[in-house]
Amino acid sequence: MNGIIFDLQRASFVDGPGVRTTVFFKGCNLNCLWCHNPEGINPKRALLRYPEKCSACGKCTAICPTKQSDCMLCGKCALLCPNDALELCGRIVSVDDVFAEIEKDRAYYEKSGGGVTFSGGECMLQIDFLEEILKKCKDANISTAIDTAGNVAWSHFERVMPYTDIFLYDVKCISGRLHIQGTGVSNKQIKENLIKLASQFSGKIVVRIPVIGGYNATHEEMNAIAEFLASLNISQVELLPYHKLGMHKNEAAGVSYKDFTEPPTDFLTEWKNRLNSII
Ligand code: SF4
Numbered sequence: 001m002n003g004i005i006f007d008l009q010r011a012s013f014v015d016g017p018g019v020r021t022t023v024f025f026k027g028c029n030l031n032c033l034w035c036h037n038p039e040g041i042n043p044k045r046a047l048l049r050y051p052e053k054c055s056a057c058g059k060c061t062a063i064c065p066t067k068q069s070d071c072m073l074c075g076k077c078a079l080l081c082p083n084d085a086l087e088l089c090g091r092i093v094s095v096d097d098v099f100a101e102i103e104k105d106r107a108y109y110e111k112s113g114g115g116v117t118f119s120g121g122e123c124m125l126q127i128d129f130l131e132e133i134l135k136k137c138k139d140a141n142i143s144t145a146i147d148t149a150g151n152v153a154w155s156h157f158e159r160v161m162p163y164t165d166i167f168l169y170d171v172k173c174i175s176g177r178l179h180i181q182g183t184g185v186s187n188k189q190i191k192e193n194l195i196k197l198a199s200q201f202s203g204k205i206v207v208r209i210p211v212i213g214g215y216n217a218t219h220e221e222m223n224a225i226a227e228f229l230a231s232l233n234i235s236q237v238e239l240l241p242y243h244k245l246g247m248h249k250n251e252a253a254g255v256s257y258k259d260f261t262e263p264p265t266d267f268l269t270e271w272k273n274r275l276n277s278i279i
């Protein structure tokens with residue numbers, strides 16, 4: 001079985017415990033205005049252009065089979081461009097291809113308590129592909145994590161829970177109006193799925209909250225999140241402060257974005273402590 005990914009990072013330390021391999025699935029059904037992986041939103045392969053890097057040398061047009069009139073995503077121009085002004089984003093890969101990469105770092109996972117994290121985009125949208133890789137990792141005794149925004153049918157969770165050790169579950173805000181403003185979609189299903197997951201999943205659930213100045217970095221919204229999480233069986237809460245890395249990719253990916261601000265450190269410290277004390 002094949003799927004589409006836009007990145008695979010080995011030796012990662014940010015998406016779960018220990019040394020990890022993170023696989024970024026392509027395609028997402030949210031459109032967060034602060035997204036720092038905007039190239040992962042479109043579910044299809046695409047040619048990204050960074051005009052600010054282009055020196056107008058003309059090599060891309062010269063090598064292009066269609067003279068850049070009707071791109072067929074061959075990738076020749078991106079390989080040739082001397083300034084990395086072009087990038088072919090998205091790779092069709094098989095379960096075996098991805099597993100072969102994951103398996104390379106097995107010794108590091110064992111030593112560090114790490115494993116593999118499936119992220120994105122939204123990895124749960126490619127549910128057949130995800131389920132098959134998860135099964136393969138579990139059969140090989142490799143620890144697994146899913147990083148999800150939770151906006152999928154509950155049946156998807158039921159399919160992957162038996163092969164998953166950790167869920168990294170994003171909660172952006174509790175206000176439905178604010179959620180639609182920031183992501184383009186309602187958070188009704190996201191909240192319902194987290195409530196069900198917390199009552200049925202026996203592994204670890206880490207709730208991750210992107211904290212964004214000018215959006216949800218208010219005591220009012222953090223209080224609402226605290227109230228929502230207080231009655232759920234959550235292992236840990238992580239705050240992910242807004243940063244501007246990746247913003248240069250929005251225009252290349254054709255994704256709209258807004259320039260938010262980084263939240264104050266004392267606000268982050270206060271809410272990290274408060275949220276972890278109530279769960
Ligand atoms: S090859 Fe790269 S630098 Fe040259 S014109 Fe094309 S995009 Fe610009």
Ligand code: SF4
Nearest residue numbers: 064071072074075077
């Ligand atoms: S990816 Fe291939 S077809 Fe598309 S613009 Fe580049 S060289 Fe042309």
